[in-house]
Amino acid sequence: MSARHSPSRKLLATAIAAIAVLGGVSACSSAPSSGGGSTSGATTTGGTLTTQFAGVPISLNPALGGSGGSAIFTSLPYDSLIWQTGDGTLIPDLATDWKLSDDNKKLTLTLRKGVTFTDGATMDAAAVKASLEYFLKAGGGGTRYAGPVDTIEAPSDDTVVINYKSAYPDGPAYLTQYWSVGQIIGPEGIADPESLLTESDGTGQYAYSASDSVTGSSYTYVKNKDYFNPDAQQFDKVVVKVIGDPSAVSSAITTGQVDFAGVNPTTAATVEASGLKLVKAPFFTWGLTVADTQGTLNPALKSAEVRQAMALAIDREALASAIGADFTHANGQMGAEGTDGYVDGFGFEYDVKKAKSLLAEGGYPDGFSLDVLTENILDGQTTISQAIAGDLGKIGIKVNLVVKNSVPDFIQASLSKQYPAVIWPVVGANSAQVVSNFIQPGVTNPFGNTNEKLSALYEKAQSETSASARTSAYEDITKAANEEAWFAPVLSTDNVYAVGKNITGVTASALNPNPLPQAPDAKYAWKRTK
Structure with missing residues (x-):
């Protein structure tokens, strides 16, 4: 790759043609x-x-x-x-x-x-x-x-x-x-x-x-x-x-x-x-990450049905409207609109009835208690975290928010493996970059858990040499990520700066x-x- 080329000709062409929303930093379709x-x-x-x-x-x-x-x-x-x-x-x-x-x-x-x-x-x-x-x-x-x-x-x-x-x-x-x-x-x-x-x-x-x-x-x-x-x-x-x-x-x-x-x-x-002057650009995708996908700390989280139920219980539109629709966008899939691998018309929707049914299928009809780690720096005044906790309460999941007052403290706490779920934003210019947050060890995968399906799709996307084949692989990752529900996406937010x-x-x-x-x-x- 030449030093003067951005990472993807296809995506830069899309950037010129359309206004889009991105949750990452590398090349992808973009707003001007x-x-x-x-x-x-x-x-x-x-x-x-x-x-x-x-x-x-x-x-x-x-x-x-x-x-x-x-x-x-x-x-x-x-x-x-x-x-x-x-x-x-x-x-x-x-x-x-x-x-x-x-x-x-x-x-x-x-x-x-x-x-x-x-x-x-x-x-x-x-x-x-x-x-x-x-x-x-x-x-x-x-x-x-x-x-x-x-x-x-x-x-x-x-x-x-x-x-x-x-x-x-x-x-x-x-x-x-x-x-x-x-x-x-x-x-x-x-x-x-x-x-x-x-x-x-x-x-x-x-x-x-x-x-x-x-x-x-x-x-x-x-x-x-x-x-x-x-x-x-x-x-x-x-x-x-x-x-x-x-x-x-x-x-x-x-x-x-x-x-x-x-x-x-x-x-x-x-x-x-x-x-x-305000300068803004899309960046984060917020959501609830299930860190303990093997149920070591909280057995309920091992069930895909339970994880999917949690994702369906969240009222994204209401939260986006409450925070500010000009800079906040409801999103039910892990990549923001405009990223490579975003699937139009796809994603978790707000459905309490279905969420309760899935919770019962997973063996927890009456819900359960869940400790969730969060912080009040990026999530100012824990607005997003409290909304997620409140929505989970509607299906019987009693959330105990553990709030850290600095990002370093949050990261240290997450990596301690003491919390089964965390609320933390992720970024990525494509679905492979985003899903890497959950299949590779780190703050959103402190237990180092692996997922055979997601890992195989990630490797396939990385090995594709044509832009169209890679996009198709990214879309497969997006769909599989919601099936596994290690991450319950909620919002895509803009970074807003004053100059x-x-x-x-x-x-x-x-x-x-x-x-x-x-x-x-x-x-x-x-x-x-x-």
Whole structure:
């Protein structure tokens, strides 16, 4: 694959032709990009950019850090091998070119020359190989995004080859700034991983400044004077403030305390009325994940009939309307409309009578008690979680919501294998990417359970070489996922951002719903107008 090609010609063509909704980050059909402010007119460099994020970083060590929007904490100091622009195109970063073999089992990357880490070491093939291998061994929640890696080779100073055990066409997309596998760490950082919690060791435009930061409140990044493309650096400093309460976020962006913020759908209209630009793009698919599909903690969950009953008991339309129809969409299948593998007219519908019948067929006519783990950062005020719990109560399932107050705490709790079900959003540009959340170990599959049917369909989709055959395989995954009902999909939601009046160049799309301020090419970076 050429470095300047986005992951799928077919899907990009669809993106031009139609407005769609996506729950992922890689190439798929999309809505047109939306931007914050005009990119025309005079701009200025320097000064401080202040942004907002809803929660604390999962980790400042990229190998243990978060993905999506939370990648801001690690993408600022750690360049990725490949960069994804606001419209979803993949462009060079630390890798200037890359190519997938015809069977999608070998990815060859050509590295940029003349780049150094903040520890002074040269960024070369040996260093990149060491970083990728460290990531695979570190045990972070994003390990599965690396794909089925077999071996990593460094045949020359500027060439890295990733060999996969099986086909992995999504490899390049997962080496971008949003997925920590592609964020390259320097030799000193790898040698002393604990040091990465207080100082960064990357090649990025900025370096983490612990002395200017307040843990749990604000995280400051200062300009890297040795960055390989100084013209791309638009700010002297970037500060990420942790503000989770929707009203506090609204106040911070409308009063100018921050230049950029992710706003809640319930406050978006107020923010827009203040004269600020809103940028939105579809992202999450929310639902109830049955983690304990073998019934180890809760025997009822081993029954497919019981799991299907839970999915049918949820009133998606009512919840979408209550949260805000402009940014929230009822959805009864795991992929959002517009993703590859979405099946028109298919999905779980609200049917309490049928749900009760299935519950009885599964051996639980009177229901049962269920502990469900959730959090109140992404699911603000646990609105979605409480609605799901209330609907399950209608068929006799008594839900005990266990709420964590930070994303890291939620992830740790989920991986502890103490909770039979969790409420957590998933993303994916196609059905294979989404279903991987449930058939590979991770926060939505903490028990490491396997499903022969879904795994076989996943492998088939990955091995298909034509776009039409792959789409057909994705659709088979979508249908099979509802039959197995490991995941009860509920809503697809948009990411909604507010952009300060003096900031320009902020773009988001279904192909890339998580704007980040920096880019290796100045034309893609955010800018200040005064």
